[in-house]
Amino acid sequence: MIPVVGVEDQTIAVLGLGRSGKATAAALAAGGANVIAWDDGNDTREAAAADGLQIVDLTKDANWHGVTTLITSPGIPHLYPKPHPIIAKAYELGIPVDNDIGLFFRSYATAGWDEFDRAPRVIAVTGSNGKSTTTALIHHILQETGRPTQMGGNIGTGVLSLEPAEDGEVVVLELSSYQTDLARALTPDVAVFTNLSPDHLDRHAGLGGYFAAKRRLFAEGGPDRAVIGVDEPEGLYLAGQMSMSPADDRVIRVSSGQKLDRAAWSVFARKGFLSEYRKGRQAASIDLRGITGLPGAHNHQNACAAYAACRAVGLAPRQIEAAFHSFTGLPHRSQTVRELNGVRYVNDSKATNIDAAAKALQAFDRIRWIAGGLGKEGGIAALQPHLDRVTKAYLIGHSARDFALEIGQTAYEVVDTMEAAVARASAEAEPGDTVLLAPAAASFDQYPNFEKRGEHFTALVEGL
Structure with a gap:
C-alpha cells in the first residue's frame, strides 16, 4: 500500500x-x-x-x-x-x-528516495485502443530485463494498492480517460498516447472532451518523455504541442504504417518490421512477423509504443526484442487460444467497438468471424471495407439480425449463441482458417462483461 x-x-x-x-x-x-x-x-x-x-x-x-x-x-x-x-x-x-490517480502521483515519491542509487520512475499509458496490451508489454519487457517493476491503474492492481517504490523501480500504469480527466496531480516520467477513436462520448460530451481528458496526462503532467501515436490528427496535434522544435527528442513519435524518418526520435512499423530512427538515421530494426503474441498492425503499433517507452527508460534494442518473443499477449485481446487441425482460434472479446474490430479483422486471413452482442450506436456498416478476409460470419446476441443487414455480401449465419457459433465455425473451418471472436459489440445482452464472454469462447474452444 x-x-x-x-x-x-x-x-x-x-x-x-x-x-x-x-x-x-x-x-x-x-x-x-x-x-x-x-x-x-x-x-x-x-x-x-x-x-x-x-x-x-x-x-x-x-x-x-x-x-x-x-x-x-x-x-x-x-x-x-x-x-x-x-x-x-x-x-x-x-x-x-x-481520485486515486491524483492521490498516487502526489504520494508515490518519498524522502526515502534520496538513499536510492536510481530514482524510481512512472510510465503512464493512455489512448483508445491498445493501452492495456501496451501497458502489459512494457511491464513484461521490464520484468524480462531484470528491472524492478509493478503494473497497475486500469489494469492489474489499483494504484494505491501498489507497494512503495524500490531502488530503480519502474511502475507502469494504464490510465483511462475517466482517470486522467479528474486527477489533480499527473506527473509521469514517461507518458504514452497510443491512438484515438470515438469512445465514452456521453461521458465527455463528445470527441473533443474525450481527447481533452487524454491530453491532460501530457499538458498538465509535463513528462520527461512523451511517446505519441501520430496516426490520427489528434496525435499529430499533441506531438506538436509537446515539441519545442523539430529537433526536440523529448517527443518520440510512433506509427503503424507510416515511415517516420524526419523527426528527432521516432519508432514505426511497416510491413512487419519495427524501425527506430534518431536524427534521421536508423538506430534499430526488429522483425515482428513471427511474434505470436503481437499479431496484426494494431499490435505492431502497441509494440512500437512499448519499445519507445522502454528505450526512454534506458533499455537496449536487443533486450526489448528478446522480451517481445516471450510475450504471450493479454486474455481477450487477439489471444491465440489454440490451434487445432490447422485452424487457429483467436479470442478478441475486448474488440467491443468498430475500430478495435476492424484492427482484429485486418490481422488475419481466411477468417470465420464470430460477431454480435449488444450493438452500439451507428451499427457495423463501417466494417464493410474490412470484411474481404472473412469467409463467413457467425452472428450472435441481441444485434445479430441487425448486423446481418450491415455486412454487405459477406456470407453469414445467425446462430444466436456462442455455443452454436463455435460449433458451426469449427465444423466448417478448414486448415489455414482463423476462427476469430471480435464482436464489435458490448457483451451485456448475454454476459456481465467482455471477460466472461471471452472466457466462455475459450472454454468452448478448449473443449473441442
Whole structure:
C-alpha cells in the first residue's frame, strides 16, 4: 500500500466503494486521515461497514461539516452527462474533488528516495485502443530485463494498492480517460498516447472532451518523455504541442504504417518490421512477423509504443526484442487460444467497438468471424471495407439480425449463441482458417462483461 501524504488529521470523504474506493480509503487512513465513505448501493455499504469503514450518508448536508476533500471512483460521472449529486454538492460547497490517480502521483515519491542509487520512475499509458496490451508489454519487457517493476491503474492492481517504490523501480500504469480527466496531480516520467477513436462520448460530451481528458496526462503532467501515436490528427496535434522544435527528442513519435524518418526520435512499423530512427538515421530494426503474441498492425503499433517507452527508460534494442518473443499477449485481446487441425482460434472479446474490430479483422486471413452482442450506436456498416478476409460470419446476441443487414455480401449465419457459433465455425473451418471472436459489440445482452464472454469462447474452444 502507498499511504497518502498531506492528509493527516483531515476528514476525507470517499464516494464509491468498489475495488479502487476501498483501496483509496485504506491508503488515506494509513496517511492519518479521518475517512468517511458512501456508496449508492446498500449491499456495498453494508459490506464496507463490515470491513470497518465509517459509512456516512453524504446525501445529507449536515454530514459535510469538516470535510476537506471528496475522492471519487473513476466510474462515477463528475461533469457529463451530469455530475453525480454528491459530486455536485462538493462543487457547491467549494470542496475539491480528486481520485486515486491524483492521490498516487502526489504520494508515490518519498524522502526515502534520496538513499536510492536510481530514482524510481512512472510510465503512464493512455489512448483508445491498445493501452492495456501496451501497458502489459512494457511491464513484461521490464520484468524480462531484470528491472524492478509493478503494473497497475486500469489494469492489474489499483494504484494505491501498489507497494512503495524500490531502488530503480519502474511502475507502469494504464490510465483511462475517466482517470486522467479528474486527477489533480499527473506527473509521469514517461507518458504514452497510443491512438484515438470515438469512445465514452456521453461521458465527455463528445470527441473533443474525450481527447481533452487524454491530453491532460501530457499538458498538465509535463513528462520527461512523451511517446505519441501520430496516426490520427489528434496525435499529430499533441506531438506538436509537446515539441519545442523539430529537433526536440523529448517527443518520440510512433506509427503503424507510416515511415517516420524526419523527426528527432521516432519508432514505426511497416510491413512487419519495427524501425527506430534518431536524427534521421536508423538506430534499430526488429522483425515482428513471427511474434505470436503481437499479431496484426494494431499490435505492431502497441509494440512500437512499448519499445519507445522502454528505450526512454534506458533499455537496449536487443533486450526489448528478446522480451517481445516471450510475450504471450493479454486474455481477450487477439489471444491465440489454440490451434487445432490447422485452424487457429483467436479470442478478441475486448474488440467491443468498430475500430478495435476492424484492427482484429485486418490481422488475419481466411477468417470465420464470430460477431454480435449488444450493438452500439451507428451499427457495423463501417466494417464493410474490412470484411474481404472473412469467409463467413457467425452472428450472435441481441444485434445479430441487425448486423446481418450491415455486412454487405459477406456470407453469414445467425446462430444466436456462442455455443452454436463455435460449433458451426469449427465444423466448417478448414486448415489455414482463423476462427476469430471480435464482436464489435458490448457483451451485456448475454454476459456481465467482455471477460466472461471471452472466457466462455475459450472454454468452448478448449473443449473441442
